[in-house]
Amino acid sequence: MDGLVRQLAGALHAVERQASTDQLTGLANRRRFYDRWSTTLTTSTGPTALLYLDLDGFKPVNDTYGHEAGDAVLVEVAARINAAIRVGDVVARLGGDEFAVILPDTDDELAGTVAERILKSLSEPFDALSHEVCVGASIGVITATPDANPEAELRRADQAMYTAKNSGRNRVHHSFPVTSAV
Numbered sequence: 001m002d003g004l005v006r007q008l009a010g011a012l013h014a015v016e017r018q019a020s021t022d023q024l025t026g027l028a029n030r031r032r033f034y035d036r037w038s039t040t041l042t043t044s045t046g047p048t049a050l051l052y053l054d055l056d057g058f059k060p061v062n063d064t065y066g067h068e069a070g071d072a073v074l075v076e077v078a079a080r081i082n083a084a085i086r087v088g089d090v091v092a093r094l095g096g097d098e099f100a101v102i103l104p105d106t107d108d109e110l111a112g113t114v115a116e117r118i119l120k121s122l123s124e125p126f127d128a129l130s131h132e133v134c135v136g137a138s139i140g141v142i143t144a145t146p147d148a149n150p151e152a153e154l155r156r157a158d159q160a161m162y163t164a165k166n167s168g169r170n171r172v173h174h175s176f177p178v179t180s181a182v
Contacts, residue, residue, distance in 0.1 A: 022093040024071055025078035033092035033100055038150045040090075040104050047143045048104050049111030051118070052157035053081075055097035056136040056169040061128055069128035073135060080121040085114060100157070108143045108174060115139045115172045123170070136170030138162075145177075 020032035028036065040048050055077065062070035074097065081091050081099060090102040101118070103111055119139060125132045140160025144153040160175035167173065 025075055025093050027078050027082075027099070028090055028092035030092065030094050033090070033094060033102070034150070036090050036092075037100075037102055037154065040102055041144055041146065041148050041150050041153070044104060044146045046105045047107050047145060048102065048148075049106040049108065049114075049141065049143045050153065050157045051101040051103065051111065051115050052140040052142075052154075052161040053099040053101070053118070053137045054161055054165060055099075055122075056138055056165070057133075058097040058135050061133050061135065065128050065131050065133070069131060069133075073126045073128050073133065076126050077122065077135070080124075081118055084117040084121050089114075106143070108141065108176075111141050111143060112172060112174060115141050119170070119172060138165035138169050139172045140164055141172055141174045142177075 020029055020035075021027070022029045037050070058070065058073065061073055074093070077097075077099070078091065078093065081101065085091060085101060085103070088104060092100045092102075094100055101114070103114060106114075119137060122135065122137050125134050138161050140157045140163065142153060142157045142160055156175050156177070160173045163175070164171045164173035
């Protein structure tokens with residue numbers, strides 16, 4: 001009976017991991033990202049930064065060389081983002097060519113430094129199945145206070161990313177919360 005319980009526990013753990021992990025990149029998936037984002041905001045005692053990334057120039061990779069080449073680029077993007085962050089930060093693939101990075105206990109200045117480091121790492125060419133390709137990223141940066149609304153902050157990060165994209169792509173844009181005058 002003890003062996004069966006261990007087998008079932010192992011199988012449950014494997015299923016939970018599969019349900020919360022992006023199959024292609026091994027990063028957190030959208031479900032795990034939302035859970036970690038909400039949890040971090042409700043348990044943090046200081047600011048939490050969020051980087052929202054959308055790749056620039058990725059669609060032509062898929063269109064020209066196929067989805068297998070695009071997948072190879074996405075796997076390498078994930079590895080480069082992971083190499084640019086700290087232990088304890090969370091990287092997620094939200095879908096397609098969109099990624100997010102949760103930076104606990106991080107102010108805007110440090111978040112900007114991490115975002116620039118990621119941008120620089122993504123500026124190097126990628127090997128897409130023996131084809132050298134270049135992609136970049138538009139990155140929105142926000143810093144949220146403890147107990148901030150996770151959905152509202154995520155929208156703010158998404159809007160910051162679109163501002164970066166609309167300002168010429170391959171850049172970082174910081175969004176600051178609107179404060180009401182008293």
